[in-house]
Amino acid sequence: xxxxxxxxxxxxxxxxxxxxxxxxxxxxxxxxxxxxxxxxxxxxxxxxxxxxxxxxxxxxxxxxxxxxxxxxxxxxxxxxxxxxxxxxxxxxxxxxxxxxxxxxxxxxxxxxxxxxxxxxxxxxxxxxxxxxxxxxxxxxxxxxxxxxxxxxxxxxxxxxxxxxxxxxxxxxxxxxxxxxxxxxxxxxxxxxxxxxxxxxxxxxxxxxxxxxxxxxxxxxxxxxxxxxxxxxxxxxxxxxxxxxxxxxxxxxxxxxxxxxxxxxxxxxxxxxxxxxxxxxxxxxxxxxxxxxxxxxxxxxxxxxxxxxxxxxx
Amino acid sequence: xxxxxxxxxxxxxxxxxxxxxxxxxxxxxxxxxxxxxxxxxxxxxxxxxxxxxxxxxxxxxxxxxxxxxxxxxxxxxxxxxxxxxxxxxxxxxxxxxxxxxxxxxxxxxxxxxxxxxxxxxxxxxxxxxxxxxxxxxxxxxxxxxxxxxxxxxxxxxxxxxxxxxxxxxxxxxxxxxxxxxxxxxxxxxxxxxxxxxxxxxxxxxxxxxxxxxxxxxxxxxxxxxxxxxxxxxxxxxxxxxxxxxxxxxxxxxxxxxxxxxxxxxxxxxxxxxxxxxxxxxxxxxxxxxxxxxxxxxxxxxxxxxxxxxxxxxxxxxxxxxxxxxxxxxxxxxxxxxxxxxxxxxxxxxxxxxxxxxxxxxxxxxxxxxxxxxxxxxxxxxxxxxxxxxxxxxxx
Ligand SMILES: Cc1ncc(C[n+]2csc(CCOP(=O)(O)OP(=O)(O)O)c2C)c(N)n1
Numbered sequence: 001x002x003x004x005x006x007x008x009x010x011x012x013x014x015x016x017x018x019x020x021x022x023x024x025x026x027x028x029x030x031x032x033x034x035x036x037x038x039x040x041x042x043x044x045x046x047x048x049x050x051x052x053x054x055x056x057x058x059x060x061x062x063x064x065x066x067x068x069x070x071x072x073x074x075x076x077x078x079x080x081x082x083x084x085x086x087x088x089x090x091x092x093x094x095x096x097x098x099x100x101x102x103x104x105x106x107x108x109x110x111x112x113x114x115x116x117x118x119x120x121x122x123x124x125x126x127x128x129x130x131x132x133x134x135x136x137x138x139x140x141x142x143x144x145x146x147x148x149x150x151x152x153x154x155x156x157x158x159x160x161x162x163x164x165x166x167x168x169x170x171x172x173x174x175x176x177x178x179x180x181x182x183x184x185x186x187x188x189x190x191x192x193x194x195x196x197x198x199x200x201x202x203x204x205x206x207x208x209x210x211x212x213x214x215x216x217x218x219x220x221x222x223x224x225x226x227x228x229x230x231x232x233x234x235x236x237x238x239x240x241x242x243x244x245x246x247x248x249x250x251x252x253x254x255x256x257x258x259x260x261x262x263x264x265x266x267x268x269x270x271x272x273x274x275x276x277x278x279x280x281x282x283x284x285x286x287x288x289x290x291x292x293x294x295x296x297x298x299x300x301x302x303x304x305x306x307x308x309x310x311x312x313x
Numbered sequence: 314x315x316x317x318x319x320x321x322x323x324x325x326x327x328x329x330x331x332x333x334x335x336x337x338x339x340x341x342x343x344x345x346x347x348x349x350x351x352x353x354x355x356x357x358x359x360x361x362x363x364x365x366x367x368x369x370x371x372x373x374x375x376x377x378x379x380x381x382x383x384x385x386x387x388x389x390x391x392x393x394x395x396x397x398x399x400x401x402x403x404x405x406x407x408x409x410x411x412x413x414x415x416x417x418x419x420x421x422x423x424x425x426x427x428x429x430x431x432x433x434x435x436x437x438x439x440x441x442x443x444x445x446x447x448x449x450x451x452x453x454x455x456x457x458x459x460x461x462x463x464x465x466x467x468x469x470x471x472x473x474x475x476x477x478x479x480x481x482x483x484x485x486x487x488x489x490x491x492x493x494x495x496x497x498x499x500x501x502x503x504x505x506x507x508x509x510x511x512x513x514x515x516x517x518x519x520x521x522x523x524x525x526x527x528x529x530x531x532x533x534x535x536x537x538x539x540x541x542x543x544x545x546x547x548x549x550x551x552x553x554x555x556x557x558x559x560x561x562x563x564x565x566x567x568x569x570x571x572x573x574x575x576x577x578x579x580x581x582x583x584x585x586x587x588x589x590x591x592x593x594x595x596x597x598x599x600x601x602x603x604x605x606x607x608x609x610x611x612x613x614x615x616x617x618x619x620x621x622x623x624x625x626x627x628x629x630x631x632x633x634x635x636x637x638x639x640x641x642x643x644x645x646x647x648x649x650x651x652x653x654x655x656x657x658x659x660x661x662x663x664x665x666x667x668x669x670x671x672x673x674x675x676x677x678x679x680x681x682x683x684x685x686x687x688x689x690x691x692x693x694x695x696x697x698x699x700x701x702x703x704x705x706x707x708x
Contacts, residue, residue, distance in 0.1 A: 042519055046382070057527035067516045069385055070526040071408050075378035081368060082340065082382025082390075083516055089337035089366040090388055090517065097387060097518040121378065124371030 004038060004202040012037045013065070020063035021055040025224040025231025027238060028052050028137050030195045032108070035135060038205040039104050041066055044087075046080035048109030048118055049073035051144045052137060074117035077125035077134055080107040084130045104209050105132035111152035112142040115178045126185040126214045133208045133215045136178065139223035147226045151176045154246075155298065156291050157279045159226075164282035169291060174298050182216040183252045189215035191251035191260075196238035200249055200260055207251070220247045228278025237276055244268040245303040250310060257309040270296045314562055316494040323454045323486035326493060327393075327419050327479070328353035330461030332363045333501035334417075337388035337508075340368040340379040344398040345431045346483035347421040351393060373398035377405035377416075384414035385525050387515035389465070389508040391416065395483060396423035399437045403444070409476045410445030410541060412526060413513075415468035416476040418446075419461065422586065422637075423483040424673045432674020433483040435585060435637040439647045445541050447477040447548055448615035450585045454491040457481040459565055460612075462496070465505045466555045473548050474513060475541075480614075482587040484674070494563065504562060545616045552613060569618040571610045572625060574600060578607030580689040581629040581663075583652055585611050588635060588670075588677050595682040606686050611648070619655035626656060629663040631689045635704070637671045645669075645701040664692055670704035681705045 015036035022029040028051060036043065047053035047070045056063040057070060071079045084105040090096045107125075109118050114136040122134055141159050142148040149162040155174045158164040162171040182190045188211040191204040201219065208215035222229070222237040229237060241247035242261060249261035271292055274280040283291050307313035321329065328350050331339075341351040357363045368383075370376045376392045384390040394402060399420055409416050420438050424430040442448060447467060451457040457479065464477040481487060496504065514523055529537055549569065560566035573593055575581055582592050589610035599606050609625060611618075626632055634653075636646020643650070649667035656662050668685055671677045681704050692698050 044516055054528050057524050059527040059529050059533045062524035062527060064524050065522060067519065067522045068524040069382060069516055070528075071378060071381050071412070072404055075375060075405060078370060078375035078378035079382035081370075081375075082338065082379030082384075083386050084382075085366045085368050085379070086338050086383040086386040086388035086390070087517055089364075089383075090386065092364065092366075093337070095337075097515040098520045100517075100519055103517065103519065120371060121375045124375055127371070128368065 004199065004206055009037050009202065013041065015041065015065045016056065017063045017065065021058060022051070023225055023231070025234050027195050027234040028139065028221045029055070031137050031219050031221055034195060034198055034201050035106065035205050036066070038202050039106060039209060042100055042102065043104040043106055044069070044080070044083055046070070046076045046083070046107040048076035048113035049144070050110035050113050052108065052110065054144055073113050075121050076107045076109045076113065076118060078121040080105050080132055081125040081128065081130040084132050105130070106135060107132060108135040108137060110143065111136060111138040111140060112150045115151035115176060123185065126182065126187050126216065129213050131213055133205070133217065135217045135219060137219050137221040139221040139226055140175070141226050143223050143226045152178065155295055156283050158282060159279070169282055169288060170279070179218045183255070186255065187214040187216060188212065188254055189251070192218045192247065193249055194220045194238040194242060194247060196235045197242065197249060197261065204251060207253070226279070229276055233276070240268065240273050240276065244270050244273045245299050246270060246273055248303060248306055250306060257306070257311070259307070259310040259312055263303070270299050314496070314500060316496055316563065318492060319495055320490050320492050321454060322349065322488055322490050323457045323481050324350035324421070324488065325353050326454050326458035326495070327461040327481070328357065329495060330458050330501070331391055332357045333462065333496070333498050334389065334465050334505050335363055335502065336365050336391050338366050338368065338383040338390045340370050340376040340383070340392045342370050342373045342376045342394070342398065344373070344395045346423060346487045347393045347395040347398070347419065349487065350419060350421065373401045374405060377402040377409060380416045381405060381409050381412065381414060384409070384416050385412060386517045387508065387513060391418060393419040393421065395421045396425055396437045399441060400425060403441055406441050406444045406446065408526070411537070413474040413541070413544065414476055415474055417464045417468055417479070418476065419479045419481065421483050421487045422480050430673040431483070433485055434672050434674065435480070436639070438478065438480050439638040442615060442647060445475065445545065446615060447475055447545070447552070449477065449479050449612055450614055451479065451481040451486065452587055452589045452610060454486055454489070455493040455565070457486055458493055458495060459559065459563070459567070462501055462505060463555050463559055467548065467552050469508060470551045471513070473544060473551050475544055475548060480586065485587040496563070504559070548616055549613070549618065567612055569611070569613040569621055570625070571612065573608040573610065575607030575609060575625065578605050579630040579693055580604070580606040580633070580686060581609055581626060582606070582633050582635060582682070582685065583609045583611065583648065584635040585614065585637065585648060588637065591677060591679060592682050595679050595686065599683070599686055604686060604690065606689070617651050619651070622652060623655045623659055626652070626663060627659050627661070630693045632656070632663050632665040633685055633689045634665065634667050636667060636669050639669055639672065649701070666692060666698055667701045668704040669701065675705050677705060
């Protein structure tokens with residue numbers, strides 16, 4: 001089994017340089033750096049249009065020390081599947097530009113580029129069985145274009161296209177469960193994690209890269225601008241999302257669910273988490289108590305289902 | 314050089330040429346009338362005749378995206394499409410050219426929706442004419458095969474490095490068996506040559522990592538577009554070279570456009586694709602009757618050989634441009650607009666009129682072309698006529 005520890009990781013080269021243009025307190029760049037620490041230099045990275053691509057590749061600069069490709073918003077999985085196939089084709093004929101026995105292929109996209117517009121190309125790439133890891137950094141809205149709602153935006157959140165106003169109270173649907181959609185593709189490895197749980201994240205990246213075939217990671221990415229919190233608190237919020245069961249940590253290896261972090265019996269009420277973010281502020285207005293109750297009901301429901309799948313209930 | 318005389322459909326002929334090019338990767342998604350071309354190619358792969366990795370994607374958008382990912386590694390890459398498939402690709406078709414990737418793609422021309430129609434016209438290719446690709450057009454199966462061989466040399470030339478689109482008419486060429494000459498595999502391979510990975514960039518050059526497709530702001534985007542414009546300006550020189558070398562090899566000589574009986578022609582028809590073949594027959598018959606009519610058939614529509622075309626057409630009295638696509642709300646079809654613009658700077662301009670014809674596969678028979686020539690004759694004699702006309706439509 002794959003092992004990661006701080007000692008080895010601290011010696012690994014940082015493959016995403018500082019000086020990129022991410023916002024102060026962005027947890028996304030941290031996610032990318034953590035992934036790259038484990039993946040190492042022989043990695044081809046593809047990025048969907050979105051915050052992380054935009055802040056790391058402003059021409060003539062690039063923050064990437066590994067090969068990187070961006071072509072469009074919704075096609076990252078397809079683009080990387082082309083590169084991965086070409087790698088196999090060139091290797092077969094002994095025509096690689098520089099010989100490499102093993103190259104990692106990692107595609108990443110935001111929740112908009114993954115849950116929504118990119119879902120088709122992601123689904124296609126997973127179904128075809130490319131040897132690649134797709135990472136969704138889920139900040140729960142289209143942040144790059146100004147915080148519009150996505151299929152990952154949670155119920156009740158205020159966004160610029162589903163705002164809280166006089167008669168509407170933010171998004172009126174719960175988010176779709178992309179992780180389970182990926183599980184339904186019967187790929188060898190699917191998992192959910194956060195950058196706060198660095199060891200959990202690194203282990204999952206390692207496993208995802210080690211399996212033969214496609215793997216998918218969904219990583220919660222607290223967004224200081226889109227969620228509205230003090231830039232110092234990103235990791236704190238990632239941690240809290242897990243403590244209140246809003247973002248449980250689990251993995252699915254060949255269809256077998258496993259909880260990788262056991263929630264406490266007296267889990268943090270969702271209210272505590274909602275309170276930390278401006279996007280949920282309106283939920284605390286008199287008359288909106290029912291919305292918080294609804295969110296708690298949904299979280300508890302989802303958690304119950306997950307525990308059952310993990311054989312914990 | 315010894316060639317093989319065979320009977321093949323246009324799609325089979327192009328698949329054969331692509332097999333001979335030994336591509337590394339071919340993403341594919343079906344759409345009529347392109348389908349048969351990928352079926353044939355898949356047969357070659359299944360029989361081990363060629364070791365191309367096919368990627369059977371879930372959409373044309375992903376086909377072009379995967380082609381981009383593949384070509385960015387330096388792998389020889391093609392895909393193919395038609396109509397709605399091309400339209401779905403459109404966003405990424407532009408990106409392929411921006412990244413200067415030598416992807417080759419037959420567009421087996423078919424009408425665009427709506428209403429849905431599977432038959433031939435040129436609306437699909439014309440919708441993407443400004444995407445930055447080289448666009449070559451073919452009259453018949455032989456030309457489709459020949460261009461499917463030559464496109465690699467053009468696309469991969471170090472001073473070009475642009476994607477190339479080969480257009481041939483859906484069903485009329487794609488599904489019609491014709492006799493043609495093909496090269497033996499080894500000779501075709503010798504002509505096309507292996508893809509040279511040492512030139513250009515590769516996403517898989519792990520020792521020299523590069524960032525492909527970064528964010529361009531106001532400070533660089535324009536200059537990057539200029540580099541594309543310049544690459545397209547350079548392309549004709551190399552296209553001419555490839556045409557010449559191919560002519561010496563096969564005896565089939567191509568140029569940016571073909572002039573058929575135009576030497577002393579007062580009336581000249583301009584057309585793309587298979588209609589040129591029909592027009593040639595009509596022109597032969599009209600010549601018998603003493604009508605001085607000729608044809609100019611365009612092979613290279615992008616980059617557009619404006620200066621050469623203007624020169625070739627300068628001797629005509631009346632030019633009739635045939636457009637197999639409409640430009641909704643525009644004044645005349647795309648080909649008409651290009652040609653009319655090219656003629657503008659001539660000291661003495663021929664009259665020029667446009668006929669929109671054949672939309673959605675409406676058969677373009679000899680009678681229609683005879684009627685067009687009669688109209689050109691009348692215009693030459695001074696009769697007033699509409700600038701933009703329709704041909705073969707029920708009114
Ligand atoms: C086809 C297309 N539609 C829309 C856009 C505009 N666009 C660029 S990034 C983006 C949002 C990205 O959101 P997400 O994927 O959640 O990533 P984030 O910006 O939050 O990191 C949108 C809508 C685009 N580039 N392409």
